[in-house]
Amino acid sequence: MLLLKLIQNEWMKLFNRVSTYVMLGILLLGIVLTAVVIFFNQTESSDLPSEEDWKQELTISNESYKQTEEEAFNYFTESYAINQQAINNYRIENNISPHEETNVWTYMDTNILLIQLIGVFVIIVGSSIVAHEFNKGTIKLLLVRSASRNQILASKFITTLLFGILLLAITFVLSFIIGSILFGFDGSSVHLSAIDGEVTERSRILFLGLSYLASSVSVLMLTAMAFMISTIFRSETIAIALSVMLLFIGSTATGILALFTDWAKYSLFANTNLELYFTDGPLIEGMTLGFSVAVLIVYLILFLFFSFLFFKKRDVSI
Amino acid sequence: MSEPILSLRKVNKKIGKNHIIKDLSFDVYPGEVFGFLGPNGAGKTTTIRMIVGLTNITSGEIIVNGNSISKNYKKAIENIGAIVENPELYPYLTARKNLIHFGRMSNNVTKEDIQHRLELVNLDHVKDEKVARFSLGMKQRLGIAQAMLHNPKILILDEPTNGLDPAGIRQMRDYLRKVAKEEGIAILVSSHVLSEMELMCDRFAIIQKGELVQVEDVSSEEQADIANRHIFEVNDVEKAKDILLSEYPDIAIEIHDNLLQVDATKEQIGSFITYLTSKGIILYQVIREKQTLEERFLQATNGEVS
8 A cells, every 4th residue: 555655654654863863862861861860769668658647738728729620710720620639538448558669660650751842853754744845856856757745745644643652562562661670569559530529549550651651742732833834834943833832831921821711622732731631630621522522623633724724735946 | 730729819018118028929849849049038938927927917818728818817837847947856855855845736746757857967976965065957957857847848948058067957858858759848948158059949939028939840951942151162263263154143142261252052052052063163162051950040130139
């Protein structure tokens, strides 16, 4: 099938470029670095506070959440305070300490931060996979063949996604391997979350998988956006700069926006954090998982629609 | 001649108010090397872009092996192998990987085909080196190899001799002529360097400011009914001129550097020689002055070469 061969081509080109190996190297370095830092700052069982101490600590924290709840001026702050109190009460009742020894799950939890890094790399690949062909002029030899422009662009988008999945899989699997060797499984606890004051207990591995996937949603959306920008402007720089900036400040900006208007729920970043629906409840009252998924799909379709529209229509004049 | 493999019919290209290509029509037939000549900026590359579908045609039609490039792109483009402007291959891939890349985009290109093409363009010894290290001539040859991977019926090359040294140009010329004759492929070559085209092409078209100026055979001057300039070296030019003018008063005749210049057809020249000899003039030699492609080009474009 032609599309498969085109993807094979894109993959070959990607892995014959030095920059790809630089990215892989930096990611590996990141994984090793967090392991080293955590290794030298491990919480041993002797460091853990006594039952009396942490129960005391949670009671104090609940008082401050209570105050936040009463003074809260927006939906999310209020529901967050309610949920945290519920979790703390659950801990006290069921004797589940919030403190635990360093183990493979705490290490993997930390490495979710690396998904931001993966985001930057996938955005770079998504921005350059089209623009690079234009900059080097190779797009002409690529287009004057029987593959349609749709097929060529599709192969490039799919390759970018596959690259993202590869980086994610490397991070998840390698973190698990390194974590289980260095830190082991001892002292691991369950994961607690609460929505509308209802507490749910989940296994750590399941929740980590969920977190990794949920964190990848914003990477996927920004990659599609970077892909669109680079296809329209045929410039790697604009696409990378804009998308990376949004990757880092997008959710903060949306959080601030959400304080003032409910319309913020239609913005991209109010919906990328799907994890919220499993942990703390929606960002804005009335939002549901289905709503967010629908909004994300609309954005994704728009980004891809404009990418294909511009890629097909334009004359190649380089 | 047989059916044309490439046919341009009243092709126009407008970008905004600029009328870049005006009513351009010509045909290219299997087995011929067709020169597409014109000064820089005449619209050669724009025309090639339209033929390979990189830019839209404003009006008119381009037919490749019976398929319209705008209506049936896929079928039409299958017959074309092309290099547009520079042979821009992936610098970070090796020569072989570049060919594997383009080979995957067509059906039935085997490892053996790739090896065969590498050998034909004499790049077998460097096939595992990155293209970034190649000279322009090597890139041109690899460009031709990628254009011919899928056995196209017409090869379109935009300025293929650009940046080549004389040996490279000669090699390219021999290779293209061989391919055209042996494989029966039509080759469209654009260029503004005319001396090279003269030796490479069977026929040529000249365009200027987007308009076709003329299409003709490189060898057309040898046709008997066209008046060509001939130079006569004789023992007495003045006397020879008078003798000729008395018998043939209409002919164009001039004395230049103690030589006689006469514009006449092959047949006329024969009778001039007999007549002059019979009147006692001694003829040392008669040379037909060949008009080079360059001179014809200058004539056709009124000397406007960029």
